Amino acid sequence: MRKPEFNISGIRSLMLMAALLVLAGCATKQARVDQFAAFAATGTAFTKAVDPALTASFDATATTDSMVLLQARDALPSSDRLTALRQADADLDARLAILGGLRRHLGVLQSYFDALASLAATRAESSGMTAVAQGFVNDLGKLNPAIAKATIGGNTIESLIAPAADFLYVAHQSNVLNAELKRNAPTIDRELRLMSAALQALATQYASDLGVVAEKNYRDKIALPFAGSGSLDSNWSDQRATLLQSTLDTTSLQAAANAATSLRTSFVALVENRLTPERIAALQTDLGSILTTIENGRAAKETQQ
Amino acid sequence: MNPSDLETMTLQQLRATRRSFFSAEWMLALQDADAATKASAAQQMLAVNHVIVVMENKELSDIRDQLIANEAPLIAGAQSLTQALQDLSKVQGVLTAVSGFLGIVSRIVPLISNV
DSSP, X not given: XXXXXXXXXXXXXXXXXXXXXXXXXXXXXXXXXXXXXXXXXXXXXXXXXXXXXXXXXXXXXXXXXXXXXXXXXXXXXXXXXXXXXXXXXXXXXXXXXXHHHHHHHHXXXXXXXXXXXXXXXXXXXXXXXXXXXXXXXXXXXXXXXXXXXXXXXXXXXXXXXXXXXXXXXXXXXXXXXXXXXXXXXXXXXHHHHHHHHHHHHHHHHHHHHHHHHHHHHHIIIIIHHHHSSSOOOTTHHHHHHHHHHHTTOOOHHHHHHHHHHHHHHHHHHHHTTOOOHHHHHHHHHHHHHHHHHHHHHHHHHHHXX | OOHHHHXXXXXXXXXXXXXXXXXXXXXXXXXXXXXHHHXXXXXXXXXXXXXXXXXXHHHHHHHHHHHHHTHHHHHHHHHHHHHHHHHHHHTHHHHHHHHHHHHHHHHHHHHHHTO
């Protein structure tokens, strides 16, 4: 019986091909893991941006509620005033409890995104795996010096080990993340839909509350002085211009609601493996602007009061 | 019209009414009214505001309850991911695979180096 003959150049070609496939596969898997990392980082930024939006929402509701009480106060008999105040306090306490529940829930959502980010962001090198794999190579080199000298396609075996270790690490990482996505996609989708609905409801309430504040300011500083017979302040025109513009600035909560919708769109893209760095960058810019918008809205409200 | 649309429309109308209580026109209309009329207007404004806040609270609490119902799988997912990260940190499973890979390399390299 004839012994099988090894075609050495064929083995070299196969190993080179395998090495190239490993590198190409590693790049593909890494791109997938990077999508998870970007989505998770954006999710974490989202939960952080929502918290001040909840505070801004309650501030606006409490301000409007107090304005209603103050306007009613003079016309109410003193016996009815405390009743009105107690009722309004109870309504706002209920609102605070609901917002507290939403805030606590945001903590749960943030923990999820943090866990996703931690797993997606780790690299083989930082995990210590590359170094340990290198140790294996060194040990093998001592046992068989030919290994240290051998090359495949001009690359030493040693230089190919780190990419191979990376590939194995990233492949495992990618499998875990994809399995998590498969298991929990409906939950995350439902979560983002509900967050979007909650923020949309808050945005509508916020616009309504700020609308009342704006109406009162316009009435007291612009309309009533103008309708009256007294002289007008020298800055009446400037104040009118300022108030007319500030009444339009009710968009900060709407920005948060839009961000929730964008985050869900990104999630769908992640599921469909088409989440691009451009989309992530655009969403992160939107999230950054939410905080700025909320701060601007707060400053504008203080100017009005 | 379904109940949800009806609630939305009612809330919109109440919000518009509340805002109108803060208009210059309403204030001027009440200026010369008697005390009983002013007290009645104040009570109505308080009632409108109360209903608005109650309806808004209901809308939000409904969503909050659904979010809380969604927490169990989220918490389980976070725990699963954390466990997977710990497993990766231990690198045992991956090292086994690397070790197997190197075992193959160690068998092939002598063949190549004999050329």
